Amino acid sequence: MTDRDRKPPFRRGGGKPFDKGRTGSRPPFRGRDASSDGPAILYGWHTVSMALANPKRRFRKLLLTENAARRLAEENIATRITPDIVRPVEIDRLVSADAVHQGLYAEADPLPSPDLDTLPPDGLVLVLDQITDPHNVGAILRSAAAFAVKAIVTTARHSPEATGVLAKSASGALELVPLVTVQNLARALTALNERGFMTVGLDSEGNETLSAIDLHEPLALVLGAEGKGLRQLTRETCSAVARLDMPGEIKSLNVSNAAVLALYIGASRLGLMK
Numbered sequence: 001m002t003d004r005d006r007k008p009p010f011r012r013g014g015g016k017p018f019d020k021g022r023t024g025s026r027p028p029f030r031g032r033d034a035s036s037d038g039p040a041i042l043y044g045w046h047t048v049s050m051a052l053a054n055p056k057r058r059f060r061k062l063l064l065t066e067n068a069a070r071r072l073a074e075e076n077i078a079t080r081i082t083p084d085i086v087r088p089v090e091i092d093r094l095v096s097a098d099a100v101h102q103g104l105y106a107e108a109d110p111l112p113s114p115d116l117d118t119l120p121p122d123g124l125v126l127v128l129d130q131i132t133d134p135h136n137v138g139a140i141l142r143s144a145a146a147f148a149v150k151a152i153v154t155t156a157r158h159s160p161e162a163t164g165v166l167a168k169s170a171s172g173a174l175e176l177v178p179l180v181t182v183q184n185l186a187r188a189l190t191a192l193n194e195r196g197f198m199t200v201g202l203d204s205e206g207n208e209t210l211s212a213i214d215l216h217e218p219l220a221l222v223l224g225a226e227g228k229g230l231r232q233l234t235r236e237t238c239s240a241v242a243r244l245d246m247p248g249e250i251k252s253l254n255v256s257n258a259a260v261l262a263l264y265i266g267a268s269r270l271g272l273m274k
Contacts, residue, residue, distance in 0.1 A: 041164045050175045059081045062106045063083065065103030111162065113181040123148065124272070125192075127220050131223065137166050138168065138173075147263040151180050153180045162174055186233045189220075202224070203230050209243055
């Protein structure tokens with residue numbers, strides 16, 4: 001069946017969440033980049049369908065092929081705004097040449113960034129120290145959703161925006177795992193330490209393996225960029241630094257793979273794998 005086989009059930013158009021209140025005079029949320037109010041670009045089935053199911057998303061534009069529109073209707077996923085029904089080539093022009101959009105493209109407001117002090121005092125969080133590759137951050141988000149991570153803490157600078165390739169790599173996890181954006185990572189780690197979080201930096205030079213440390217909730221696992229690893233001040237601010245030992249000849253992992261292993265060890269040691 002092609003996009004032109006029959007008309008979709010849409011008319012053609014022309015165009016655990018953090019809800020806690022804040023104290024003081026701070027705004028209700030901070031965007032990923034205070035200097036930009038551009039939309040988040042979302043494409044692909046899982047990315048767009050999960051966003052449509054998230055009531056916190058505010059859509060500006062939705063483009064669908066007839067097949068994609070039909071599939072949304074068959075799976076009872078409301079579009080929330082009137083979509084433009086287009087040919088696949090019209091979406092091709094809006095994304096990179098190697099992007100797999102599956103007939104869905106949306107522009108939406110970025111999701112709100114919760115304040116650090118709204119994080120619940122239990123479970124797991126991830127902290128990213130200047131990991132800039134959107135594929136890696138997207139993959140980490142997907143793993144974080146699988147392990148019920150409460151939030152990912154990252155910096156406003158030296159981190160990719162939650163849009164485009166990152167959103168596609170996250171495969172819908174952007175709608176499930178809040179991104180907490182901070183200006184200074186060392187201060188954020190200090191605040192987590194003061195709130196009772198155990199902050200464990202992952203570094204090949206750690207004195208102990210992660211599995212040998214007596215972990216406790218709430219736990220924040222801190223990951224550094226590939227090549228550079230954790231910055232010195234980040235290492236010094238963590239309450240512990242641990243390594244991931246590999247039995248094979250290759251002793252290091254891609255950062256997104258290291259995140260999965262660290263999450264599995266952390267969740268197992270905390271008794272969260274039930």
